[in-house]
Amino acid sequence: MRPLRQGAHVYRSNMKPYLHELRLTEFKTFRDATLPLGGMTALIGRNSSGKSNALDGLEVLSRLAAGTDIVDALDSRRGDEGPLRGGIEGCPPHGTDRFSLGCTVFPLRSEPSSYWIVQFDVTIQVRPEPEIVSETLWGISGHKRSTKNWLERFRHKLLATESASPGSGSIDATWYTGRPGRSPRAPFRSSRLLTSQLALRLEGRNERERAVLTAAEDMLEALRGVFHLDPVPHLMRQYVPGRDIRLRRTAENLSAVIGHMATHDTERFRQLLTRVQNLVEHEVTGIEAVRSDLNDVMLALREGPAITPAREMSDGLLRFTAIATTLLRQGRDLDLGGRDTSDDGKSPMLVIEELENGLHPSQATQVLDLVKQATVDNSARVIFTTHSPALLSALSSEDHKNVVVCSRDRATGLSNLRTLPEIDGYPSLMAQGDLGTIITSGLLEQAPPRERDFSEFDRLMGIG
Structure with missing residues (x-):
């Protein structure tokens, strides 16, 4: 404009x-x-x-x-x-x-x-x-x-x-x-x-x-x-210019972004290190941005005396690091292409498809915690898709009002959107187990119509 x-x-x-x-x-x-x-x-x-x-x-x-x-x-x-x-x-x-x-x-x-x-x-x-x-x-x-x-x-x-x-x-x-x-x-x-x-x-x-x-x-x-984050691990394994510090949607310049965080945003950089340490089983003592003679940088993990560069990291670790970096910074300094706006207190909308992709189910709570941390005080807004039962089970009953179920009508071929509490028989479904279990068992698609008044159950669940 x-x-x-x-x-x-x-x-x-x-x-x-x-x-x-x-x-x-x-x-x-x-x-x-x-x-x-x-x-x-x-x-x-x-x-x-x-x-x-x-x-x-x-x-x-x-x-x-x-x-x-x-x-x-x-x-x-x-x-x-x-x-x-x-x-x-x-x-x-x-x-x-x-x-x-x-x-x-x-x-x-x-x-x-x-x-x-x-x-x-x-x-x-x-x-x-x-x-x-x-x-x-x-x-x-x-x-x-x-x-x-x-x-x-x-x-x-x-x-x-x-x-x-x-x-x-x-x-x-x-x-x-x-x-x-x-x-x-x-x-x-x-x-x-x-x-x-x-x-x-x-x-x-x-x-x-x-x-x-x-x-x-x-x-x-x-x-x-609106920023659609779609990390592509193989693009993150190359050296990138050290000045390229506005995160792109593919996260190909993640090394430069983290290198800038290390010197200009030390608190969030420290939080990122902790998140990575909690993700992997082996000892990680530091995150570094290895620099070339031309001031190009590549992300690396320090593991005791050894250094593992980005070109040797797993896809899951690189993708998690990109998502964690974006969420910890609450969507600031993004490369929005022709839609660039200055970071003067605006509230970005982060879009992440298959949030759990490449992560072990045991990490569901950690990535969900990152999402919630990013949205505190409307600092950022996050919409994500997921098929992970573990991540869905990590959602609290209060979170359910922000879960939107997408389904498709077999007769018309049209897609429908409903919030989870609007699903017929929602209270009785929740009484059968956590959300991840219900999704995995297919019970959500078989939800019976409401025949009784579940208002008291809704109140106890905090969704009334």
Whole structure:
């Protein structure tokens, strides 16, 4: 997103806008599904149930929030991200040529004129040329609007498309001014999010315009902070420039990141060493960044008098070290590609698929503890997928409200999302054992409908 024009002003604060939910309105295997996003969200389900599709929806919005063209954002092979899984053509549900996504952001601002909740929805047509055919930005605040519809008095339509001219590269839209009957209308480029273009239309000359600009920036900021961590062990076994200290999604520059931690963030570096020591059976006395004559670095473990470089470490150890480093730093100093933002108190959303991959079941508690530590005080937000019974069993009953079960309807082929406590027969299931045991036995898919009042059990479990 381009900076505001000279003279424009947007309210800023040290609060952290964050994603509250993702709406998969029409996307891949989803229709009218909602993924709630807590401080820690565990997404579970069988293979091919739609978990990766849901995370792809989050990735799509995050890439588009950078303000780049749709094709460049989703199909480009440049940079670490590469093309989206399945590309643009893989986004619409089967038999359609368009897809729709949305999200809700909580800006957490204290100014009386600011919006408490920001909602965003977009529909993109992929053929013949990818372009936006509908986009809406809503804001909910204490600023009352004059309207006969009382439901809309505090809900303002900040931006809305009016008409599209397919193939023209343009789409008309209006924006909110706070004055009845005074909504300006102008053409926007249909090849990128209109919300990212608002700063070119509004100069922030009055309180309402500034509030609209702030709401748009809060939404874009929250989406740009999504970071999909996908450590690739074989890429971590090479020397990397010592200055390359913003962690990439593949963690290929992990050696430089840890080398920087050793001198600039000694407390977290010490915690990382402890975590690694607890992970392995043999004695590890230190973590080092071995430097070449050109100031390139490679991660190494000191094991008594011997040194084991990254090229000799196991895949599981390297992957765990990358995840632990990211979580201990609470998602700071990430390489977000074209979505880079400064670390000025923002709350990143870390996405980690198969969190337990490469780890022994006995380490489930340790990695879960790292996730919880990262999300303390909303410092970061983490969504992860897992198939590990040990990790699921390590979740407390309080954590269950943040477990989202993804399933797929055999008749329609559509994916569904429900929080664990919403599953029919949840209390009776929990009475049969821990979550890992229930998942392993297949009881979750066979959950019976509720026939009795389990409210007292819910209260005892702390989920009432």
